[in-house]
Amino acid sequence: MAKNQLGFWVLTAFVVGNMVGSGILLLPRTLAEVASPAGILSAWILTGFGVLMLALVFGNLSLRKPELSGGPQIYAKALPRQGSNRSIFVGYLVSWGYWISNWSGNVAIITTFASYLSTFFPIMTSNAPLWQIGGFTLRVGNVITFFVCSALLWAVHYLILRGIEGAGKVNLIATASKVVGFIFFIIISLFVFQASNMVPFAVPVPGDGGQNVGLLGQVNHAAVATLWAFVGIESAVVFSSRARKKSDVKKATSFGLLLTLVIYMGITVLVLGTLTRDQLLSSQKPLVDALAVSVGDSGAYIMAVLALISLTGTTIGWVLLSAEVPYQAAKQGIFPKKFMSENKDGAPVFALVLSNGLAQIFLFSTISQSMAHAFTFVILIATLTYLAPYLVSALYQLKLVFTKETYEGQPKARVFDGVVAVLATVYSVWVIKAGTSDLQTFFLGLGLFALGIVFYPLVPKPGKL
Secondary structure: OOOOOEOHHHHHHHHHHHHOOOHHHHHHHHHHHHOOHHHHHHHHHHHHHHHHHHHHHHHHHHHHOOOOOOOOOHHHHHOOOOOOHHHHHHHHHHHHHHHHHHHHHHHHHHHHHHHHHOOOOHHHHOOOEEEEEOOEEEEHHHHHHHHHHHHHHHHHHHHHHOOHHHHHHHHHHHHHHHHHHHHHHHHHHHOOOOHHHHOOOOOOEEOOOOOEEOHHHHHHHHHHHHHHHOOOOOHHHHOHHHEOOHHHHHHHHHHHHHHHHHHHHHHHHHHHHHOOHHHHHOOOOHHHHHHHHHHOOHHHHHHHHHHHHHHHHHHHHHHHHHHHHHHHHHHOOOOOHHHHOOOOOOOOHHHHHHHHHHHHHHHHHHOOHHHHHHHHHHHHHHHHHHHHHHHHHHHHHHHHHHHOOOOOOOHHHHHHHHHHHHHHHHHHHHHHHHHOOOHHHHHHHHHHHHHHHOOHHHOOOOOOO
16 A cells, blocks of 8 residues: 555545544533633634644644654654653653543544434433343443444444555545535524524623632633544644645645634534523533424434434544554654554554554443443543643744744744744643643643553663664
């Protein structure tokens, strides 16, 4: 298989497909819990601007440093002095956290797929007991859900083993279908939109401690949730070494971001105007309920099909990303060499098997409540590990600007990129601070990074690469 076969549209599909996934299906309700309509829209604007700065950083670095391919975590290696032990250690640690977040997050996508599939197969939610061991009861719905989730995971695994280009094309078809579907949702919802549902527009909302939270506090809370909607903006950068043209990486990242922002804001605003606040807060599937208001009960089935298409494409994109991250890190010398193993079709076979094997273990969360708690724990502390590569990328861009590396004879470009890098850095630091204001989350996140140190001796050191 030729290495560089991913074109602009396939790269764009990875960006849009990985961002527009399970989050969009619950995001309107999540935002309504922490902010008024004014706070929600302000958070979207602020997050959209901040992520745009990050997108420009990713796109710029892919052109100025094409040899550092494989994702934003690779820039962590380039921050310290090249060839030093510190360079290898920092690069490894950021790659470790980023990889853990990817494969554990896949479980959330796959289990969400199962929940929407239950719209057509209610037996998947059956609480009928199958057998009981001690205090643990195994239920029919849990068993069916587990096998459905496992089947989806390993079907995608098999698809990717047959070649990344082919999997990318399937993801492109799924992404195009869900974009068209969400645009259809937006158009239909316009006919039942009621501005009165968004009134009062700016009002304090109750906080966790019972105190009222003002507009600035709402923006602070909502911005953390909206950033999670954009996790995946770096997808084209991760696959940059497989791109036909390096310029397509920057174009796909920017275009994918703008398209996703339009979809997210459009859906959020229209759901806020279609459902009352009380309806939204009590909804388990806000987009389904909003479409039911628009076109009747058949809307639930339409939305369920759309969700299944969306989640299928997202699963392909994120499983690919989960394997590509350690594969590219190994090629850069900051992950164990074993992760560089490929099959005859160019798929990162060892990274794929290990990532999906670990995800399979967490799929037991569909059977064991204790495993579900463990999964929630991992997703909670994954906040830091996703944000670390973003911050590192912005800092590396700043390093290039200050050292003038790659900017000989380009003073205007240097100033512009410097401003973008500063804004991206400030935004990343702010969201990290907002997302880890809970000390428990902060220290658990550090614990996840510390766990990676146990496996660091497996990484080849300078002089042994």
